[in-house]
Amino acid sequence: MDVREKILRAAVTVFAEVGFRGATTRRIAQEAGVNEITLFRHFGSKDKLLHEAISRQDLAPVIPALPEVPARPRAELLAWAREHYDHMVQMRSLMCACMAEMTEHPEIIPDSTPTRKSVIQLQDWLHKLRSGGFTTVTFDPEIVAPMFLGALFSDALGRVFTPSSYAKSQEKTLEGYVDFFLRGIGIEKHAGTLRAS
């Protein structure tokens, strides 16, 4: 891996850990295993380095799409939710850092956030579910898609900070969310799997 790449990765790592102010050029250089001056030779200034490091697609992961044609809604949505959840957990500190620095450094936030794409993906899939005859219930994908992803998001963030609020295991919670969601959009599954209290 070349030096430039090493520096960029180190910058993202350090930024996620300690934010903009905490990400000193010294610390980034150390993390990258290069001399501090090399940062300046490559990127000119700390601002430019961090901007370049964060605004490239580090926040956008490779997330497998929902199938073009829904076949087994529960399995498909569950797998998709799991991927998203895992990714959010992994990106947690970077996302928190970005949110916290947002007002001071708006330019470092990538314009097209991955969440937006995921919302659209889910909305499309929901439309297909209906046109595919999986459900006849009335619901608004523009409401329920962000709602579902929002629940995943705050679970991924919150579980770390206030574990006491999350009684169930990750996996059981994910299944619970998916099942409750599917029921809401009119896709009932065989009885006995929606756990009672």
Place this chain on the structure above:
Amino acid sequence: MDVREKILRAAVTVFAEVGFRGATTRRIAQEAGVNEITLFRHFGSKDKLLHEAISRQDLAPVIPALPEVPARPRAELLAWAREHYDHMVQMRSLMCACMAEMTEHPEIIPDSTPTRKSVIQLQDWLHKLRSGGFTTVTFDPEIVAPMFLGALFSDALGRVFTPSSYAKSQEKTLEGYVDFFLRGIGIEKHAGTLRAS
């Protein structure tokens, strides 16, 4: 308002805006309208000041409880959700700052987060709904309560960062969340209010 109180409030404000490192003693003093030295005379060090400022109950708002005995589920939940939502929007930057600083300064986070209390509140209310005969549907309050609050939470946070992901207005979204949630726990309302896409 006495000086001590002014300083504590200023500290929280500045911290929410610029985080721990950004909250310099100079800036806090300026925000509080006092001399920088006064901070040290009162609190000894920046660390102690910020710790005291944030760990007291500034994160815990006064949120009206759900009624002891549910009567009109939709109205009650909607009002409760609105209060929570507004409060989260108001507390957004402070929450983001706390989340971002969590790993570096774990001691500043209040032990009993208000979210936890809200989750319990909602769970209790859900139990009462069932025992009160409002629903006979099977669901797990330990799953759906955090799910609902999680959706509110990330909407309150996300709407600011990626407004494009949130097509509907705040109010319509809140109603949408509440109605979808109520349907999921088996409380249907008169037709025509669940908006279609």
Place this chain on the structure above:
DNA sequence: GGTGCTAGCAAGTACATACTTGCTTGCAGT
């Protein structure tokens, strides 16, 4: 062997930050 190029090293500049010290001012209580 010479020529660039990349990166390291040593040292330094200008500024900001947390925190200290010594002294003064205003004010309340007696």
Place this chain on the structure above:
DNA sequence: ACTGCAAGCAAGTATGTACTTGCTAGCACC
């Protein structure tokens, strides 16, 4: 009028930070 306290002011210390400058070492290419 005197005392004690809370706060301001001026100045200073030690450290950290972004960034610069001048020089050297290795390495590829001709």
